[in-house]
Amino acid sequence: MERLNFNHLYYFYIVAKEGSIKAASEKLFVSQPTISDQIKLLEEYFDCSLFERRNRSLFLTTEGEFALNYAEGIFTQGRELTRRLRNQIQLPKKSIDIGVTHFMSHHFLYETILPLFNQDEIVVNVKEGQKHLLLADLEEENLDIVFTDGQDLTSGSMSSYRVGANKTYVVAHKKYQKYRRGFPESLGKIPFFNYTKNSYLKYEIELFFSKNSITPKIIGEGDERDLLEMVTAQGLAFTIVPEAAKKKFCANKNIIVLGEVEELQTSVWGIIKKNYNGYGYQLLKNKL
Numbered sequence: 001m002e003r004l005n006f007n008h009l010y011y012f013y014i015v016a017k018e019g020s021i022k023a024a025s026e027k028l029f030v031s032q033p034t035i036s037d038q039i040k041l042l043e044e045y046f047d048c049s050l051f052e053r054r055n056r057s058l059f060l061t062t063e064g065e066f067a068l069n070y071a072e073g074i075f076t077q078g079r080e081l082t083r084r085l086r087n088q089i090q091l092p093k094k095s096i097d098i099g100v101t102h103f104m105s106h107h108f109l110y111e112t113i114l115p116l117f118n119q120d121e122i123v124v125n126v127k128e129g130q131k132h133l134l135l136a137d138l139e140e141e142n143l144d145i146v147f148t149d150g151q152d153l154t155s156g157s158m159s160s161y162r163v164g165a166n167k168t169y170v171v172a173h174k175k176y177q178k179y180r181r182g183f184p185e186s187l188g189k190i191p192f193f194n195y196t197k198n199s200y201l202k203y204e205i206e207l208f209f210s211k212n213s214i215t216p217k218i219i220g221e222g223d224e225r226d227l228l229e230m231v232t233a234q235g236l237a238f239t240i241v242p243e244a245a246k247k248k249f250c251a252n253k254n255i256i257v258l259g260e261v262e263e264l265q266t267s268v269w270g271i272i273k274k275n276y277n278g279y280g281y282q283l284l285k286n287k288l
Contacts (some may be wrong), residue, residue: 015058096123132153147269168240168242175257193222201240
């Protein structure tokens, strides 16, 4: 590591302020091993120990006290810089910063926020990431709203609103139209193109197949939406896609919906800070 990693320093700072890795992990929405690893990397960079453990408690070393003093100044100045620049011009915020978790990214209905891009007075920023990192950004007010599939990991300073549901569909070439009858058991008679193990949908689909005793012939795997659409349009296999992808696929007249997989429906939750009245709140109020 050639330069100081401020993420590592921030994890150290929170542990030092909270007094334990457990308390820091709850504040940062990350696992205790993750925080321990980050602090270890920081100690390797500084080439010294920042904490020592006595009677199952953490205590700052002399070097740790020294580092904490600097970290306190760095992050205090960062907060002051943010306040000064944000308050320099007494106008409403000019951007809306939206976080979308990885699990939502494949089927989040982006068209619901597209009208925002036509508003001249604001800039829309969409950030995709892991839930705990996005919620940490929300806690620090770096995001206005986070869209995710559940209320877990939210803190007491946040409010959760169910803003809708994402449905999942089986789509196929129109030559398989007769298999609408007897759905979903009829899927066992058609080739299937699956997702890879990198997609959470793969696991959910396999549970769905097992529950309904469906054993289709799997001809391949892939996660790219364009590949799934091509396989479907050419009649090579059926695919199982979220609602957003279904709408795009069915713009092709050769692709039809065989049925909805209700077991794979996911809720969409909007998470904002309590007592927040910015653009994120307005999105929820207007239900997108």
